[in-house]
Amino acid sequence: MTLQNGLPWILRARQEGWAVGAFNANTLEQAQAIVLAAQAENAPAILQVSHRALTYIGSGSEIQGLKYIAAIGKVAAESVAVPIALHLDHGTESEVLQAIALGFSSVMFDGDDLSYDENVSITKRLCETARSNGVCMEAELGEVPKPDGRAYDEAAIALTQPDEAVQFVEATGIDTFAVALGSVHGLKTKQISLDLDRLKTIRERVPVPLVLHGSSGVSDKDIEQGIAIGLCKVNVATQLSQAFTKAVREVLNRDDGVVDPRKYLDPGRDAQMEAVRERIRFFGASGKAR
Numbered sequence: 298m299t300l301q302n303g304l305p306w307i308l309r310a311r312q313e314g315w316a317v318g319a320f321n322a323n324t325l326e327q328a329q330a331i332v333l334a335a336q337a338e339n340a341p342a343i344l345q346v347s348h349r350a351l352t353y354i355g356s357g358s359e360i361q362g363l364k365y366i367a368a369i370g371k372v373a374a375e376s377v378a379v380p381i382a383l384h385l386d387h388g389t390e391s392e393v394l395q396a397i398a399l400g401f402s403s404v405m406f407d408g409d410d411l412s413y414d415e416n417v418s419i420t421k422r423l424c425e426t427a428r429s430n431g432v433c434m435e436a437e438l439g440e441v442p443k444p445d446g447r448a449y450d451e452a453a454i455a456l457t458q459p460d461e462a463v464q465f466v467e468a469t470g471i472d473t474f475a476v477a478l479g480s481v482h483g484l485k486t487k488q489i490s491l492d493l494d495r496l497k498t499i500r501e502r503v504p505v506p507l508v509l510h511g512s513s514g515v516s517d518k519d520i521e522q523g524i525a526i527g528l529c530k531v532n533v534a535t536q537l538s539q540a541f542t543k544a545v546r547e548v549l550n551r552d553d554g555v556v557d558p559r560k561y562l563d564p565g566r567d568a569q570m571e572a573v574r575e576r577i578r579f580f581g582a583s584g585k586a587r
């Protein structure tokens with residue numbers, strides 16, 4: 298199928314008590330693994346790329362990275378019969394505008410380092426551009442840290458404040474809202490518990506669908522309860538790269554004579570596909586394509 302705006306499925310997921318999986322790709326093989334997994338599970342899915350993935354794919358140039366991904370995402374979506382959205386994860390203002398112009402069907406603006414007022418005004422402006430192009434717009438308030446292997450202070454994480462969240466969503470007009478409930482990007486073990494009471498309050502007061510970032514580090518029990526309360530887009534990245542890399546490492550450890558990248562990237566792709574399928578089933582999204 299052609300790339301789709303994922304908002305209708307996210308809204309349906311919320312109503313029916315499941316979540317749409319949003320899966321990060323850093324390479325062609327990872328993008329393929331995601332759409333093939335969605336196809337195998339007959340599920341809608343979001344293929345997403347982060348700011349750093351763009352820089353990597355574009356060999357240092359975000360714009361070049363966006364162009365590559367726009368083309369890869371389009372071809373990947375058209376290679377399967379289930380609906381796929383192509384999402385820019387944590388974009389800057391100029392990346393969001395470029396992504397919309399290049400045909401991404403979903404974008405997230407990350408105004409993390411801005412003042413509240415500045416964040417609101419840029420998000421609102423981007424939201425109008427997204428809406429007029431039929432693109433789904435996500436933004437975040439509060440902090441899901443990106444420690445990148447460094448130590449972080451769990452107690453100092455700025456969780457989403459319900460009052461501010463209500464104001465922010467109303468003032469910006471965003472379609473989906475990423476909440477900070479204690480999760481952290483890039484964790485390699487499921488060690489985090491979410492602030493589910495905070496989630497309940499936000500869910501009662503904020504009308505738009507809620508998104509969880511950093512799910513690889515969150516206990517499955519809390520993800521499950523979070524979905525039951527109303528999280529309906531769940532981002533997964535680290536867990537997938539772990540599966541991919543483990544399979545590659547096994548091949549290389551087994552045979553130090555391997556030269557052809559296809560010999561280890563293919564098992565990596567298969568392993569990531571299985572990992573995505575497992576998450577799709579866990580989120581209750583299996584069989585939900587239509």
Ligand SMILES: [Zn+2]
Binds near residue numbers: 386387482510511532
């Ligand atoms: Zn994130």
